[in-house]
Amino acid sequence: MASLGLLQYRSAADLQADEQAEAQRIRDEQERRRQLVESSLGAHIRRSWESAKMAKQEVEYRLLDCLRRRKGEYDPDKLTAIRKEGGAEIYMMLTATKCRAAAAWIRDIMMPANEKPWGLDPTPVAEVPDAYLRPLAAQIQAQAQQMQQQGQPVDMAALVEQAREQIRQAVQEKADDAAKRHEDVIEDQLAEGGWDEAFEAFIDDFVTYPAAFLRAPILRRVPTLAWLEGWQPIKTETIRPEFERVSPFDLYPSPDATSVDDGAYLIERARFTRGQLNQLMGIGQGSGYNDEAIRRVLEQYGQGGLRDWLWTDGERAELEGRGHEWLTPGDTIDGLIYSGGAQGVTLLQWGVSPDEIEDPLAEYEIEAILIGQHVIRVRINRDPLERRPYHKASFQPVPGSFWGQAIPELMADIQDVCNATARSLVNNLAISSGPQVEVYEDRLQPSEDPTDIYPWKIWRTKDSAVTGNNRALNFFQPQSNAAELLSVYDQFERRADDATNIPRYIYGNERIGGAGNTASGLSMLMESANKGIKDAIRHIDRGVLRRVIGALWLHNMQFSDDQSIKGDVNVVARGSSAMLIREQTHQLREQFLQLTANDYDMGIIGHDGRRKLLDSIAEKLDMPGLIPSEEQMQQNLASQQEAQQAQAKIEQAKAQAEIAEKQARAQKYGADAGQVQADVVQTQTETEAARQMAPLEAQKLLAEIAKLIAETRRSTDGGAGLEGAGPAGRIPGGAAPGGAAQGRAGGVPRQPGEVPRQR
Incomplete structure (x- = not known):
């Protein structure tokens, strides 16, 4: 009997069958959605990829040309023309010198030894959390009641304003502490996530290509070491943010893009290893990775790899020193990382879960990874400002264009002229290095070889059938134009300084002349050169550094369990002003240290202020631990005060003993005062008598x-x-x-x- 009245009875077998049917229905729905995603979203990514490749063809020629100039190699067509004419194939490495100097200069500013070119500063008026506002009303009410009980007049407006001011001060202090702690957390994340390596590679791209790119942060599950009791190591896994440099060859913006965020989409061509794909599994549902799709990719491409060759890959591999890739199939797997916008209805049609789409008519920024025909990741970008995890900077941006201008492009004409002049110089030196010989072979004996010339050689000739001066050999010296060609080369080499804002004296060239012959003149020249490089570094500050630190700050604010690091702060990029801060601030601190070395100023700044000043100078000089901490200084001051008090007591005791001794002497001298007075009178009498008798004796x-x-x-x-x-x-x-x-x-x-x- 299936039912009785309002109660329904089902057997355990029926319930188990229903659960299995429901689980199967869910699996079928997920499989249908996955297939829909792979078919619909995968097709969309492929169409976008083809469109982006076509739009980037002209830029790829520029990228290859910049890389050739940095490596010191000619374009294949130009090299063929040079070889057709014959002569030298020399390539002057002027572009490489400028790029290396600029990269070293930027690293010195952006990657200082004991500083960081970024920071977190609290906002001028930090937001007051609700936790501080809730008890405000009760506190004001209690204070007003107390004042009424004491018979004092109650001014509620003044009480409210006073309480608000106290809360604002407390919140500002809390924000300062939170900013300092958050800086330490981000600095640790940068160190563990490979920031230094990625940023160094980014700087090389920055001075070489029209644009350089960083991808950050990337959440990955990585192995780490943990320690058990007795310091026994154990392998564990953790999820942490990492940082990667993205080659300009591998990034494909949409044709309408002018920045990484404003285009319809942005596609990165990435290469994965089997180990990297395994690390992507098990990160969690919030990451958007599909473990089943990753397994299918490993099953299909795990052994033979997947390579989607492009026309630029061959020459690029040769220029980057990876020419062997053409000979081996490799084990890497090519994939496309897609970042772009889509409407909610479109996402639902692509198979994205309806739980993630709040408004079907809203625009959503998504991140997806396509490998072959499998979409291994689909995730809606949860950044509140919908910023993509890519960051770009150009040495010289072009307004309205996604790609800027690189150092090799700024000095391309100068490099070509210098190469042509150097080739002409070498060819001319070769021709004018020795005499040219004109030979009349009918005048030479058959045993003579006109190509065999050496000093003191005797030529055997025959009589000439023509009358007149008809010598068998005629020598003449070709003209050398070396001086003129060197002058032309020097002039154009100097033009490269103006074209790139990277003068030769920056990287140690001693041939400066003019104002550079004096210390003050060289300092003025260096300051002028700093303006150009600071402008380039400012682009890194705005396009990369501030965005990366801001992304890390937002990630920690959203997902960190440490409440002590959370606060209302602003990300400050200090790279463009690091040069002035490092030099001028250090000099001003030393001057301030000398000016305040007096009792009057010490009474104003106090010992604690002096300690902070010395500590800041010692920190810049890489002398940690030299200046004592505030607690140690208080202990030292207390010890000094105790020693001074003990010394003062000893001095006071000595003074009292001396006073007693003088009083005793005074009493003794008072008893003999009469005798002393008589002796004085007698001495005066004898002196007067001697003075009178002096002429007679003489x-x-x-x-x-x-x-x-x-x-x-x-x-x-x-x-x-x-x-x-x-x-x-x-x-x-x-x-x-x-x-x-x-x-x-x-x-x-x-x-x-x-x-x-x-x-």
Whole structure:
């Protein structure tokens, strides 16, 4: 009995059969939708691919020409014409030199050692989250009630404004902290996702081709290492964003595109390995990858690969050093990555699940991957601004065009003239390197070989049948035009500096002349050259760096579980100003450090400000850990203060001891004050008496000296000396002989105050 009244009874077998039927219906619906997607969407991608290939033919000629000029090789048609004329096939690598110099210059600015050319700055007025606004009303109400209970007047408008201001300050501080933490997260994602390698390759494309491309971020499941207890390694898998350089040969915009986002579609021709396709399985339903379609691709093309050769692939492979690819079938699998817009109705017709289409009449940006006849991925781009995961920059953009101009194109005419001049120079040097010989073979002996010429050779000739000067050999020297050709080459080589804004002195050429002979003049020239390269770097900032960091920030804001990194911030690209920031800021910091090295300024900025200034300078000089942290500095200051206080106590104790000692001495000296005063009076009296007796003592001394001289003369000449001593028998000096002045024994004069010795 199937039913009784309002109750229905079914057996377990019936229920199981119904579940199996429902599961089979779902599988059939998914298979029907997959086949519809592969037939409808796959056909649309193929039609778009053919249209994009046709529109890019002229650009592919330009790409090949740029690559040839960078590699230093002639166009096949031009090389055939040169060989037809004969002579040298030399190619002057002027374009390669400019491209290498520009790439090194850009890497030095965009990839500094201890800095990053980007940042996250909070918006000037950060948005206030609801979590802060909800308790605002309760807080204001409680404060108003408290003021009313205390009998104070309540101004609700002032209370609301005060609370809002406090919340804005708190939110701004939170946004600053979140921006700093988010910068660390993005920097870690860039390091692990291969940003440096991809960006270096992008810079090479930037200076070589009319446009360079990066694809980021790409979510992939990659193997990583984890550590168990005891530091035992274990292999795990994680999904992380990665970054790839996309060759300009492999990107095909729609014919109406002027940027990566405004065209109807954008197609990348990609090559997958079996390992990469396996990594795409199991990422999750949100990624849009179809594991069943990937398995079918591996079954069909996993062994022999899939190559969709284009007409440019052969020469491109030769120029890129991959000429062996033509000899081996390879194991890679070609695919088309499609990014374009479609209406919701069209997506439903293509078989996209109705759960993903909110409005059938709305326009949706989708991402799809087609390999052979299988669409392995269909996903609606969930970027709020519908930006595609491709980023482009050109050395010199052309307004209204998808492709810009590259360095090889800017100096193409100059490179051609330099090549022609160099070929003419080599040919002329070869012709004028030795004499030309005119030979009359009828004048030579049969044994002579006119092509065998060497020094001191003797030519055997015959008589000429023609009268006159008819020599058997005539030599003449062709004219050398080397100086003129070198002058032409130098002039056009200098023109390359103006055409590319990459002067020779940037990469170490010492032949500058003019203002470049002085340090200040060279500095002015360098600053002028910086303007050109900064303009090119600005294109990288706007087209690539800001977009990539913004995409990572948006990805983390949407899918990261770490709430501490989320905040209202702006992405700031600092590449174009990194040159000035690095040089000028460092110089200004050093000047500021010297100007504030005084007590007055130190009282303003304080020790913490001085520490921050020193820390910033040490960071630029790659001296980590030299300046102590704020906590360490506080500890050091506390230790110094304790030491100063101890020293002050010691000095105070010493001062008190000295004061006590001086007081004791003063008391002792006070007891002897009378005696000291008597000694002073006696000393003054003796000094005055000595001063009065000084003239008498001086006269006595002169008399004794005169007497001593007279006695010495008498003892020498028996008294004769007295008669010739002077008039009236007197001694020079006015002392009479035999006077009061007597000499001392031994001829030593007596000192003042000394009593004469009796004879």
